Amino acid sequence: MSYDPPNYGVQSTPEPEAVPVCPRHPDRVSYVRCQRCGRPTCGECQRPAAVGIQCVDCVAEAQRAMPTQRTALGGKVRAGVPLVTYAIIGATALAFLLQFILPSFDTSLLYAGILTGSEPWRMLTSALLHSQSMIFHILFNMYLLYAIGGMLEPLLGRARFLALYVLSAIGGSVAVLWLEDPRVAVIGASGAVFGLFGALLVIMRQRRVNYTGILITVAINLVLGFIPGFNISWQAHVGGLLVGLALGAVFAYAPAGPRRATIQWAGVAVVTAVLGVLTYLGWMTIAERFIG
Template sequence: MSDAAGDRNGFCYRHPDRQSFVLCQRCGRTICGECQTPAPVGVICPECMKEQRAQAPKTKPAVLTRMRSASGRGAPVVTYSLIGVTVAVFLLQLVPGLGVTNWLYFTPLAVSDIHLEPWRLITTVFVHSTALIFHVLLNMYTLWIFGQLLEGLLGRWRFLALYLIAGLGGSVGVVWLSDPNTSVVGASGAIFGLMGAFLVIQRRLGGQTTQLFVLLAINLVIGFVPGWNIAWQAHLGGLAVGALVGWIFVETRKRDQRGLQIGLLVGLTALLLVASLRYVYFPLLG
């Protein structure tokens, strides 16, 4: 009869001085309490656990997982993302010393023969007045309302294109209708573009538009109230361009017209970029 103390099968393979009668469920080796990791059935040793983790599928960050889950359920993730980015930028604007507003606001001279900072044509829709929190809250509330409607109707990529192109249109409106030294911030141009597109789509599809007309009229009139310092030029530019994008979507909604739709959107964007260069090619008009 062999001596139990000399039988290695009854001792932990990692700690030979520790007797145990528990086996790894994967490799069958003896493991002590310190080396045991609970498994769905029994326990496994450290080496098997390491191998199991290496073979497990890589998981993505929780934020991406939740966004993908929401996307699969048809949630307006682009709308939520635009609101999230805008709110995050607004909070950064409040941090002293960062100068976020100075980097992102728009002025017609940002695309002139004096300065060349074309990113401001778009980045201005993500910054708001820090002196009036009502500014960002009202814009984001309106984006939340129309974003849910239009993103579900158009699809995510078309909706994002509409928002950005309308925002670009708002900046071009400021270039041609404002003093060159004007400075503007806010998503109003892009949001008026959403309303313009929704109006065109609703009318084309036979929907009710009376309330939307009233809402648009009220907001346009507010823009002209003396002393309110509202960039009505961005409102008009965004509204006109948004309505045009909406018309493009309606008239090219068939599957075999997708190429035409993309071409028209690219052409419109290029035209707006050229129009934004007023003070580069037509400085005398300023």
């Protein structure tokens, strides 16, 4: 049996302490620790807190745990510009430029009722096109989109606003399908813009805001569509306006609470279904008359 005698009088050397490094940047030494998790955090990863410093991971975790802030109509509160509005304006401006560059670009996207069965996507793509001979057409529509979109998109949220714009554009085409000669081609975002007007009217009324000015603007533009020589599709205006009124009511009058978003999107689905049925019935009528 071996025996190791005690090392009396011999001083032991302590183990050197590990140098604290930032978990995200192991090459950076830091003696500052997160007040929440206690880990070292470098200058790049430090975030000021109510007391002391927190690391970026703890701050991100706390933000995820916080309930999402919502607007009065259920949209997610976001900082910055109305992204969907600007994207639609950009896409429309690009399409207008391509109308001058590509000779057949407009004819491949415009809408006429007779084309509904074979190329139904034209009911939406026609909203990207505008008259090349009358630049006021696109300027006026894009100004209205910029002005109204800047109000509605932050209030509704991006998804609801996009649904409103797209379905209003399609609603304008559905009205053209039923009320216009199916051989007449139409272009323009006016139906979609009138849908924004319709939704804004309902929302302002529900929130008890004076909407007289908006109502007069809508009335004037509706009347202009009936004046001979203006070459304006009043059918698209009416169709877009009706869809906007319907969706505005869905968004504005859905009861607040955890089920509000479900009710709102159910309403969007109903409007979409109605437009689908009207499109089918309208096309069947045209096919019977012109195709046999």
